[in-house]
Amino acid sequence: MTRAGSPAPDDAARARAVRGLALAARSLEQAAGDLTLAQYRVLAFVAAGAERSSLVARGLALAKPTVTAAVDGLVERTLLTREAVAGDRRSLRLAVTPAGEAALRDAERSMSERLDEILAYAGDPETLHAALCSLDDAVAARMQARRRVRT
Numbered sequence: 001m002t003r004a005g006s007p008a009p010d011d012a013a014r015a016r017a018v019r020g021l022a023l024a025a026r027s028l029e030q031a032a033g034d035l036t037l038a039q040y041r042v043l044a045f046v047a048a049g050a051e052r053s054s055l056v057a058r059g060l061a062l063a064k065p066t067v068t069a070a071v072d073g074l075v076e077r078t079l080l081t082r083e084a085v086a087g088d089r090r091s092l093r094l095a096v097t098p099a100g101e102a103a104l105r106d107a108e109r110s111m112s113e114r115l116d117e118i119l120a121y122a123g124d125p126e127t128l129h130a131a132l133c134s135l136d137d138a139v140a141a142r143m144q145a146r147r148r149v150r151t
Helices: 011-031 037-047 053-060 064-076 098-119 125-150
Strands: 080-085 088-096
Touching (some): 037 080, 053 088, 053 125
Antiparallel strands (some): 080 088
């Protein structure tokens, strides 16, 4: 049983859900223009307030070298900057540049349009959209719970 009291999906249904998410992610990445999905996630996370690479790595459950590579690419493209932290010579703060904000908006607009195209093929687009929003809530709650366990 799931939390809502309905029967848990069988293995075949779970495999279909995973496949659908993976294919949708690829389709969204293709719609993101010249941002990779990893770069998009990092840019969005920094825009939401994560100022240090270590926080980005923990928050996105990515290895630090993965975050470093994504940040390096975003800095090279002037979408992010690394700024010194006053009073802490070893720390750097990440900041989204105006070009980064524009790239994030453009990517999210294009990915939203792609999502709308996909939802148009669903039997009940509104319910699927609501389920995707619930998935976002569940992922965020899991991330918060994992952070609490670590601290």
